Amino acid sequence: MARREAAPPRPPDPAKCARCTRTIAENDAVIFQHGDLFHRVCWMVLIADACIANARQVASLAVERLKHSQQRASDTSPQP
Numbered sequence: 437m438a439r440r441e442a443a444p445p446r447p448p449d450p451a452k453c454a455r456c457t458r459t460i461a462e463n464d465a466v467i468f469q470h471g472d473l474f475h476r477v478c479w480m481v482l483i484a485d486a487c488i489a490n491a492r493q494v495a496s497l498a499v500e501r502l503k504h505s506q507q508r509a510s511d512t513s514p515q516p
């Protein structure tokens with residue numbers, strides 16, 4: 437029975453940014469969040485995107501409430 441040599445251990449895959457998928461260099465500033473590594477800049481972009489999405493949602497909600505309020509005001513105002 438031939439004895440097979442064990443394959444040499446593979447070097448670990450280099451760490452990659454969860455956002456841009458580029459390799460994280462040793463001197464890159466990184467953020468570790470939710471079990472993933474991010475370039476600091478990529479993390480900041482994700483945070484900014486989330487803030488923008490939230491602001492748009494709040495603005496949209498404000499417009500809806502304003503329309504609703506205007507509708508109620510016109511419904512309750514005395515008719516000539």
Ligand SMILES: [Zn+2]
Nearest residue numbers: 453456475478
């Ligand atoms: Zn990145």
